[in-house]
Amino acid sequence: MASLVDYEDSDSDPDQDLQSAAPHPHLELYKDQSLIMSSSSSSSSSVSVSGWRKRAQPHLELYKDQSLIMSSSSSSSSVSVSGWRKRAQPQPAGVRPYVPKRQRMSTAAAKTPETPDTPHTPDTPHTPPPAGARLLSEVSERVRPFLALKPGRVELPRRVQCILQAHQGPVNTLQWSPVDHLSHLLLSASMDNTCKVWDGVGGGRSLRTYSAHRGAVRDACWLPCGRRLLSGSFDGTAALTDVETGQTVAQMDNGFKVTCVAPRPSDPDVFLSGGFSSEVKAWDARCRKVLRVYKAAVQQTLDVVFLSGGEFVSSTDAVSRDSAERTLIAWDFQTTAKLSNQIFHVEGFAVHCGFSADGSVLVSGSATGSVHFYDYQSSRPLLTLDAHEHACVCAALHPVLPAVTATCDWTGQIKIWT
Numbered sequence: 001m002a003s004l005v006d007y008e009d010s011d012s013d014p015d016q017d018l019q020s021a022a023p024h025p026h027l028e029l030y031k032d033q034s035l036i037m038s039s040s041s042s043s044s045s046s047v048s049v050s051g052w053r054k055r056a057q058p059h060l061e062l063y064k065d066q067s068l069i070m071s072s073s074s075s076s077s078s079v080s081v082s083g084w085r086k087r088a089q090p091q092p093a094g095v096r097p098y099v100p101k102r103q104r105m106s107t108a109a110a111k112t113p114e115t116p117d118t119p120h121t122p123d124t125p126h127t128p129p130p131a132g133a134r135l136l137s138e139v140s141e142r143v144r145p146f147l148a149l150k151p152g153r154v155e156l157p158r159r160v161q162c163i164l165q166a167h168q169g170p171v172n173t174l175q176w177s178p179v180d181h182l183s184h185l186l187l188s189a190s191m192d193n194t195c196k197v198w199d200g201v202g203g204g205r206s207l208r209t210y211s212a213h214r215g216a217v218r219d220a221c222w223l224p225c226g227r228r229l230l231s232g233s234f235d236g237t238a239a240l241t242d243v244e245t246g247q248t249v250a251q252m253d254n255g256f257k258v259t260c261v262a263p264r265p266s267d268p269d270v271f272l273s274g275g276f277s278s279e280v281k282a283w284d285a286r287c288r289k290v291l292r293v294y295k296a297a298v299q300q301t302l303d304v305v306f307l308s309g310g311e312f313v314s315s316t317d318a319v320s321r322d323s324a325e326r327t328l329i330a331w332d333f334q335t336t337a338k339l340s341n342q343i344f345h346v347e348g349f350a351v352h353c354g355f356s357a358d359g360s361v362l363v364s365g366s367a368t369g370s371v372h373f374y375d376y377q378s379s380r381p382l383l384t385l386d387a388h389e390h391a392c393v394c395a396a397l398h399p400v401l402p403a404v405t406a407t408c409d410w411t412g413q414i415k416i417w418t
Contacts, residue, residue, distance in 0.1 A: 135197070135207055135244050136227060140184035142201050146400050147180055154356045155403035156373055156383045157417035162204040164414035168192040171408035172218055173352055174394045176200065179226035183400045187229065188414060189220035195231055197243065200406060200416055201398070212239040212248045218259045218275075219303075223268045230271055232258030238273045240285045250285040260303045262312065264333070272312060274301025280314055282333070294336050296329055302350050311339060349410070352394040363405065365392030371407055387415060 139147075169191035177185040185207070186200030195210040195217055215235030223230060228249065229241045234257045240250040256277035264270040264282075270291065274280040280294040280301055294314070302315040307330075314329050330340040353364035361382065362374040369388035374381055387395075388409035398404035405417040 135185075136182060139181045140199070140202050143181065143184050143400055146402075151358055152402070154358065154361045154397075156361075157385070157403045157405045159418065161404075161416045161418045164198060164204045164206070164416070165412065166196065166206045167194070167412040167414075169216070169412055170393075170410045171412050171414060172393060173220060174396045174406045174408050174414065175221055176396055176398055176406070177226050178222050178224055178399070180400055182226050183398065185226075186406055186414075186416075187220060187222060188408065189217040189231060190412060191216040191218075192412075193217060193233070195220045195229060195241075198414075201401060201404060204414075204416060208243070208246060210241050210246055212241050212251065213237060215257075218257075219261050221261065221263065223263055224265070225268065228268075230261050230263055232261040232273055232275065234258070238271070238283065250288055252283050252285070252288055254281060260301060262304045262306055265306055266310070272304045272306075274304050274314060274316075276300045280304060280331075292333075292336050294331050296327075298327060303352075306333075310334070349391045349393055351392070352396075354396045356397045357399045361397065363395045363397055365395045365407060365409075367391045369409060371395050371405070385417070387417075388413065 167188065167190040171188050171190050173189050175187045177183050177187070184199055184201045186198040187195065188198065189195050193211065193213055193216060195212075196206055197208045197210075199205045199207055210229065210231075212231060213233035213235050215233045217231050217233050220229055220231035222228075223240075227243050229243060230238065231241065232238045232254075236254055236257060238252045238254060238258055238261055239248050241248055252273075254273055254275065254277075256275050256279075258273050258275040260272075260274050262272045264272070269285045270282060271285065272280055272282055277300065278296050278298055280296065281290050282292040282294075283289070284291050296314065296316050298316040300316065304312055304314045306312045310333050312331050312333060314331065316327050316329065328340075328342040328344065329338055331337070332339055349367045351365045351367070353362060355362055355376070360376055362376050364372050364374075365387075366372060369386070369390055369392050371385040371387040371392055372381065373383040385407075387407045388411075390409045390411050390413075392407055392409050395405060395407045398406075403418055406414065407417065408414045
């Protein structure tokens with residue numbers, strides 16, 4: 001019925017015989033130890049392989065662990081593998097094998113834990129915005145109760161609330177934000193080339209530092225919108241800076257050291273700049289061009305301020321051979337003509353002064369470090385504070401909170417009074 005052949009004693013080539021006996025021409029059997037094959041007249045055969053390795057399709061390999069048994073007949077064939085493992089051929093670089101969609105979905109579902117659906121909207125960002133992005137959206141809890149109240153009688157400060165010491169040089173000017181709900185923000189300009197915005201009523205934290213200049217910042221102020229800063233520097237430029245982003249919106253080169261800047265109330269994109277020059281320039285920040293030039297024929301401009309009627313006043317140095325006098329000049333903004341010229345005698349530091357929200361109280365620093373409060377109508381002294389050990393060059397009353405006042409000196413120290 002069958003014949004038993006020992007291939008180790010046969011003269012025939014075992015590889016050729018095996019290939020001819022294999023039911024599929026694309027399968028190859030490689031000898032490791034021995035092969036026993038039996039067949040019958042009923043066109044069926046069985047092959048038992050012990051210690052052999054079978055290569056299937058060109059991209060697959062079967063490696064022997066135990067044994068392989070293969071049987072075939074005229075009508076059907078079956079292959080059973082016991083203890084074998086299959087490994088795919090290595091793919092070429094940059095080629096990814098195809099994965100059926102159903103398998104991809106089941107794999108992703110197994111790796112992703114079930115979580116409740118939380119739709120994302122622009123109002124609920126995944127990550128919190130940086131501190132600078134919230135600078136103009138937060139309202140101080142200390143300011144909020146006073147926003148709906150009508151201004152009452154002006155109160156004067158009595159004690160120090162906090163001391164701010166972050167600038168590395170003298171502080172030249174201070175100004176509270178002109179927007180009532182943002183009036184907790186305090187702007188400072190320093191000789192250390194920077195401007196800072198502080199939380200002036202909430203503990204004195206430094207919120208942002210602006211470095212738009214390469215030289216000392218002699219003057220800085222808020223625009224009426226409260227979203228931009230105007231600054232002038234000894235590097236010869238005037239800069240417009242975005243408060244939230246810190247980006248320089250516009251920068252204009254004056255050709256001289258800038259000591260003072262002032263935005264026009266009716267059109268804040270137009271501003272004045274003066275400094276170590278006999279000229280005062282009017283700029284349009286939108287096109288970065290000079291609109292008008294006001295020639296004073298004096299050495300330098302100390303400060304400029306707009307009046308309610310559209311005119312402005314400049315404070316300048318007038319030097320003669322035997323005296324140094326300060327001159328106040330009133331100008332017509334449109335025609336550049338001089339309207340008035342007043343001479344006064346003064347010496348020492350250039351000190352900023354300010355008014356209360358209702359205009360009834362005037363506050364000023366001094367070269368001795370003290371701060372003085374006056375009744376504007378009668379010029380009567382109301383209060384004197386021994387505020388600083390060095391020259392106090394600026395003092396500013398809070399526009400909303402009663403009695404809150406900010407002062408600074410020539411050493412870089414800032415004090416908040418209440």
